[in-house]
Amino acid sequence: MNRSNTGNIFMKQCLLGLALMSSLAGPAAAGSNEPDLAAVRTATERFRDVNAALAEGYIRDPMNVCDTASMMGRPAEFGAMGVHYFRPDLLGITAPPNPRVSGTGTHTDYNRPAILIYEPQADGSLELVAVENLVFIKAWEAAGNKEPPTFHGKSFDRMEDNPATAVDEAHMFEPHYDLHVWLYRDNPRGMFAQFNPNVSCAFGTTQMAGHESHGAGQ
Secondary structure, three states: OOHHHHHHHHHHHHHHHHHHOOOOOOOOOOOOOOOOHHHHHHHHHHHHOHHHHHHOOOEEOOOOOEEEOHHHOOOHHHOEEEEEEEOHHHHOEEEOOOOOEEEOOOOOOOOOOOEEEEEEOOOOOEEEEEEEEEEEHHHHHHOOOOOOOEEOOEEOEEEOOOOOOOOOOOOOEOOEEEEEEOOOOOOOOOOOOOOEOOOOOOOOOOOOOOOOOOOOOO
16 A cells, blocks of 8 residues: 555544544543553453444554564564554544654543554454553643653653664654553563563554565465
């Protein structure tokens, strides 16, 4: 898929997601609310059914990529993330990949995560493995923040592409902070690690523009 077509698909899906959420408030501001993990699980349990996520305005990554550690230039034994579903309104998406996704979101509430991550299954179904929040660094700093957001004492990971490498460390997004919470799949690398060796992309697509192909699914 070329980047132009990807951008058009991305913007159409974002507009659809925004339309679905038009009756709700816009992007939430950064705040100090920090629910415990049990509360986050209770608040997100319904999204184990991906149809519930779609009904609430989450949209699937238009490139349909199942992210692995090796795609990001990290050791393959780190494992994978999975397929991302996101809420355009909570991310404050303002532009499709041209060349990068940008936005104004500073939402960090894990009771309403901006991103849900699913593992593709052999039968074509999806299994929820993690929740995630992402804030764009420019918007975060414009809101007066001088340090990365944190959750349970863990600073969000800084994600920014290094043009000197062959991979896209920022997943076609503008520089941002993000943090995964592996509530639905045990992670031996830690609850907040970027990748999980217990997650597989064997039944997902692991190829996108600008990335090499890894894994079995093509």
